[in-house]
Amino acid sequence: MSSSRQLPWVEKYRPKRIVDVVGNEEAKKEYIAWINSWVRGSPSRKAALLYGPPGSGKTSIVHATASEFNWELIEINASDVRSREAIFSRVYPALQTRSVYGHTGKIILIDEVDGVWTKEDVGGLDALIELINTTTYPLVLTANDPWDPKLRDLRDLCKLIEFKKIGKRDIMRVLGDICSKEGITCDRDVLSAIAENAKGDLRAAINDLQSVAMGKDTITLADLQVLGERAAQENMFEVVRIVLTSKTPEGALSVTRLPSLDYEMLIEWLNENIIAQYSPSLRAIADAYDALSLADVNLSRMKRKQMWALLPYVMELITAGVSGVREKPPFKFVKYSFPEKLRLLSRLKTKREKFIQASKRAATLLHVSTSMFRSEILPYIRLIYTYDKDYAMKILSSLGIEDENAKYVLEY
Ligand SMILES: Nc1ncnc2c1ncn2[C@@H]1O[C@H](COP(=O)(O)OP(=O)(O)OP(=O)(O)O)[C@@H](O)[C@H]1O
Ligand SMILES: [Mg+2]
Incomplete structure (x- = not known):
């Protein structure tokens, strides 16, 4: 398996140019007009607020802009705009640095600002508004839900651009392109099922495709079972x-x-x-x-x-x-995370599965049982590995265990 298969496809196939961002034609048109107003030196608005559902291309279009115009992308953590103090100590210095890569400009991205400010730290919001009023670079904010009353002043200041869910056809087209670039054969039914399931979230669709395609050259409808979990x-x-x-x-x-x-x-x-x-x-x-x-x-x-x-x-x-807790804070939109504990368990499970697979293969080649391989042979290979890595790798490769699989066998 080539190593590029391991790279998350959502990163690997992130749009490099604005035209590669699919769907949302209306939003793209408005966005391009706004960027062009900056290029001409007379911005219609200093900042744009891109809002809409997850996986619709908000972050991607900003990355694409930077690479297309050869601008330096300054990504600011939402937590760095939480308070006035953070904005002055972290954001302003970042804007002052000179790019070492010959960029011809800068673009600032503050991703996922919804839910950042609580009642206590509106100071951060005010400081951000000051920053927008004085910035000499295009500044983009993104949010899933921009209608929080707290964001009103910010909204008034920004060019609002709505991103919508990506249509099923567009999702299928992107998935189809990825399959052909990865050399994977995949029926239209399969692409259609994945696209349907993603409900307008292109990131989810690409991730699903990658987990289904893991280690395969052909994907059929039967392979879609893995998606149940998601x-x-x-x-x-x-x-x-x-x-x-x-x-x-x-x-x-x-x-x-x-x-x-x-x-x-x-x-x-x-x-x-x-x-x-x-x-x-x-x-x-x-x-x-x-x-x-x-x-x-x-x-x-x-x-x-x-x-x-x-x-x-x-x-x-x-x-x-x-x-029913006491002093429950007012509703705010929070992006929930997957439990770390479960993530860890599932990571261990994959490791274990890879280990078992590899030892089975080696045991078959050696005409011994898997447990014999693990208890009688593997310890020696591990020992050899501590003295002579290359030699141990040669032995493993003669047993059909190569590249990253060797790592699982040596470390498990
Ligand atoms: N319109 C699109 N065109 C091409 N690829 C896209 C598009 N939207 C999403 N993707 C793919 O999905 C990934 C995630 O998209 P992106 O980060 O732009 O989503 P987002 O709208 O910012 O979502 P969130 O609100 O969750 O941050 C990208 O890396 C890219 O691979
Ligand atoms: Mg995003």
Whole structure:
């Protein structure tokens, strides 16, 4: 398998020029007009706010602009505009540096600003507005949801450009292009199913294609099973949102009626995302974790002693309990993250699978059992590896274990 297969395709196929950004013709036209007004030296507005759903090309079009015009792209972390102090200590200095790569200009990108400012640090918002008024470079902000009342002054200042979900046909075309560049044969039905499932999110579609295509030259509809997992995750984002943002206990409890609710999974997801949703209210965070830990105690008691009667309490604690906290902050849009713990477990699982695959292959070649290979032969190869890496690699390669697979076998 070539190493380029390992690179995330969403990075590898990120548009290099504005024309490569597919769909959203209207938005692109407005954006290009705005960029051109900067090129002419008389910007219509100093800043543009690109908003719309995930995976529609907002970040991509800014990257494409920088590479097309040979401008330096200055990407500013949303957290660096949170407070006035951060803007002065981190943003202004970044704008002053001279580019060493012969760029002919600069463009500033502040990605995903929704939800950055809380009531406490409007100072950051004011400082950003000052920055926009004085900038001598085009400044782009992106957001999924720009309608927060707090953002009003900012909105008034920016050229607003709406990005919409990418159409199914466009998604299929991009997926088809990627397949032909990667040398993968893929039916139209398969592309259509992936595109349908992505619901307008091109990033999701490309990621799905890559996970389906992993290690294959031909993809058929049967390969799409792997996608089941992603669909379930997507659902979890919604469940977490309902629990953490519902205004009433009943609202939060409603998720317990979902036929497919995996409550242990929900605990992991809440554990990962409570802080993001409830900060800066320490009271709310503490209350939520109290409910969660009580649920956890009851859950393990329930499993240990087979006391299924405890399940309703567990369910109430992880929904109404986590939701009905004191000093709950007002609703804000938060991008939830996948639980780190589960991510780690799944990474270990892939490692294990690769290890098993490789040892099976070697064992077959050597006419021994896999466990014989692992207990009697592999330890010597590892030992040889510590003294003579090249030699050990040669041995492994004679056993059909090459490149990155060697790493799995040596390290597992
Ligand atoms: N319109 C598009 N044309 C081509 N590729 C796209 C487009 N939209 C998304 N992609 C692909 O999906 C990836 C993610 O897109 P991008 O980062 O631009 O999304 P976004 O709109 O900024 O989403 P988010 O709101 O989640 O930040 C890109 O790297 C690119 O590979
Ligand atoms: Mg983005």
